[in-house]
Amino acid sequence: MIKQILALFIVLTTSAYAVPEDLESDANAGNPESQYLMGFSYERGQGNPVDPAKAVYWYEKAIVNNYPAAQYRLGLMYATGTWVKQDFTKTAELFAAAAKQKYPAAQADYAMFLIGLAPPEYKNPIEGYAWLTVVMTSHPGFSEDVINIMQQMDSYLSAADLIAAKELGAEYVVAYSPEKSQ
16 A cells, blocks of 8 residues: 555656646736746746746746746846846846845845846945845845855945945835835
8 A cells, every 4th residue: 555655656746747728828818927837837847848938938928017936037047048148137137126026036146146146247235235134134044144144245345335235225124025015
């Protein structure tokens, strides 16, 4: 009996599952969440075969509808050059749009992009510090790591830049923390 259950579990967890027909219908009808899920299914090969062009297509459709998860996923693709030509301008635009819609992963990755992962022309440590303030305030599980990064920044930012970063951080917490309202 245990072997049969184990075999069934293996079959169910390793089999490709089909994307529900209504998901594609909803995506074609303009539902941004469905468009995002279609893109994700093509990106990850979950319910559809991996298809870079279709993943990008559906993410772009969801982005037209201002869907933050799609903005973030496509931003990651542009950051890494995965399935699209690497483009840091698009990365910055997409991360910023998703971060301002209170999408936590975008807030964290946009902060890291601004403080050190981006080419020099995109770096903005003051704004990066502000986004780290949002992440630290909104997501206590990341606090220790974020505090360490912010302490390192405290040592190389000028006094004036540090004041500006903290002031901007306070504004961002009010405007962009998931539990705060505007």
